[in-house]
Amino acid sequence: MKFKIKFADQIVGLFIIVALAFFVVIVVLIGANQRWFAKDYRFVTSFQSAAGAAPGTSILMKGFTIGKIDKLTLNADNGVDAEFHIYDDYYDKVREYSILELTVSPIGLGSQLLFHPGTGEALLEEGAFVPTADSIQGQSLIDQELVLIPPKDDTITRLLANVNPLLENTSKTIVTVNRTLTEVNRALAGQSSGPLGDIVGDVSAAAAALPGTMAGVEGIVDDVEGRVAALLDQAGSLLAELELIAGNLEATTAAVRDPTGLVTTLLDPSGSIKTFLDDDDALYKKVMSIIGEADKAVRSLQGIVTGLNGEMPKIAGLLNETKTAIKQAQDVLEGVKNNPLIRGGVTERVEQESLYGAMREGSFE
């Protein structure tokens, strides 16, 4: 009799048992990976809108998934009641005054449900209500600083949050610088009636009178220094502002450069965001260098103004340089502002299809 026939029972038994064993192992592995055996603590909350949230949405704290939404229901008051659970490993984070915050990414990268632990000592009972950040209750907790809200974890959100004030600040600064420079220019052209104009006017007058009244120079410089004090104040505040901008830019650029950060992950393929931000950081380098140049120029301005008396002939050249640099900065920043991706606070969503579209275009190039 053939081996296979003779041992049919054994072969079939083994055939089935091995499959069952694999099946059990797979189920156990799934279970272990998906926490079937761990206890969950259940809580309730309520949202203004369920947009961006769904049953199964992860609840994140500092980038860790600490729980999930179980159920969403539209209640009689047109609010959204939600039930969620927190894994037992993280139950000790759920203290009094904790809140939830639902953030929806402005460029269509989905939403995040963030958990901010309260500063209270007591752990919340299972089934307790956890307010959201946009509720009155949540706002008051935030205002009273009873809840720890870290800087936004989502780098993109942070980046975008920084870009707008940055642009505002920068253009304000540019305007200020520009006005100052205009003043300076006009002063240099001798048309100004402002303080610097007076100075420069006086200076040129003094210069014209120089051959004759060399002895009067000391007096003139004293006079200049006195009058320049106001200008120096102005330049000083400008510098402070510029330093702030520089700091902002540093932070943003660092985020962009961070090799493990979300931005890098997002920018890695030749997506559309990359072309905006990451042609070797060209845009940011440009902005940085311009701001640096502006900084340098204004520092020079300061030095110039300080040593105005000694370096008169260089003023015009240096200030011109500054003007050019600032103009370039304006151009670049205008470019940034006009970039379709972030224009107008970026309301347009980038749909998933655009990725495939981009892929197809790319492959036909």
Next chain:
Amino acid sequence: MAIIAAIGRAARTKASGLLYGLGFFYNVLKETGRFFRRKQVGYKVLIMQILFTGYEALAINAVMAIAIGAAINVIGSSLLPQFGQSQLMYSILIVVITRELGPLLTAFVITARSGTAIATQLGTMVVNHEIEAYIAVGLNPISYLVVPRFIGVVVSMLVLTVYFNIFGLLGSFIVVQAVNPTPIGEYLGALMSTLTLADVFSGLTKALVFGVIVSVVSTFQGFAVNRASTEIPVAGIKAVGSSFILIIVADVLVTLVQYA
């Protein structure tokens, strides 16, 4: 008028055929319930059926699973990162191997191998009056001939689907190591957190349904043979054809039910 009458007659024949088929299916289910409740003469038939339908199809099943899994692995790990969607590979792997192709291809293999075998074997038995001989000794052909084949094919389908998953998800990983090394821990971790019980049971539900279809259709076609031995190959062809169509329809229906 003749046409209308012809259509009416055809419809009536179809309807009575369908009713007969449903009655047959009902009887198979009823006898299957009995099969487990009593000591069975059909036990040996069941074992041989699983040996033939399940065990002997393991090799071809494994080859298909590894090939498909490896292809998805290679394509997925080279194409998807371009969109920053590397994680999608696991979803695709699971949808293809666990949910869709696994049960479908296994069912096709079983239809081609065992569906024809069952139909022609039963057809031959009808022609040789062996079925009548079973009735004459008091063995119900459905409980003695159909039920062991039915259970055997269904069990084989389920078991082979599990193996298809093993080979498709793990075997292909091992093969891909040659061209595209990935740490096993990372692969398994990502796979297992993407794989849900719903995926597994979706695949097994399909396997169950397909197994029922193949075995019932094949036995039905086998019994549909009347007396001539020339009807036997026809029964085999019909068994394969109807099984394929019903499997595809059932696949769509099960998928719709699960995603709807």
Next chain:
Amino acid sequence: MPEKPSDPARPAIELRDVRASSGGYEILDGACAAFPEGLCSVVMGPAGSGKSTLLKVAAGLVPPDSGSVLYRGAELARFGRRDEAAFRAATGFVFQDGALWADQNILTNVTMPLRVHKAWLGPSAMAELARETLGALGYDEGMAFRPAELSAGEQKLVSIARAVIHEPQLVFMDDPTANLDEDAAERVYALIAKLRERRRTVVIVANSSELAYRFADRLGIIKGGRLVAFGSYEETVGTAEAALSGSIARLKARGERAAAPEREPRGVREPDAGAENSQAGDV
């Protein structure tokens, strides 16, 4: 199902106006017959007259399109699972072409009725019974052969052994001596004689006038799907229809039978209790 001693007025198997068709051809066309309990009935007819179908309908293997088949007064079509099992345990069927199960060996083929109806016997007792039964029929090949390895005659012997091994009360035989050599046929005659002696109900359809001559307590003639004559041997041989049948004519020519005197239906006499409980191998 009735288990009481049978009523002589009530036949073991009765066909009432049975119509049956196969593959669109009408084979039985209103056949009526009553095979009495404890007697040997032989039905003869030309090829294609519906003999085999008649036997299969009578044995409940082919459901009639209309009409009814009664076993001891109870309609076969209404049998439940239990009744069906008891009916099968009490009957044996010899197929014209053997109809052995090709995927089972001879031992399994022959012992299958025992496995189904007398499972308590155990494998060795079953094998012993199988050997005795086959031995009585002159089968001397091994038990591990597959049917395909045997000659048609040997297959027929195995089929006969399978039909009687479980000591049925009622045996249907479709041309039991077809394909058999004379010696084997003689052994089959001996078996039928023994069944008859022990008051079993035997229904035979045959071409062979020898079977009718030797064993027919009742003789029927089937023609065009109807029993044109059915009665005692002498009655049937004497009917006008008999003249149309060559084999009956030959029977007539053989004259009075000496060996097999006409008997009464079984119910009149004492039931043959001893035979019912008789043990292995004395079939």
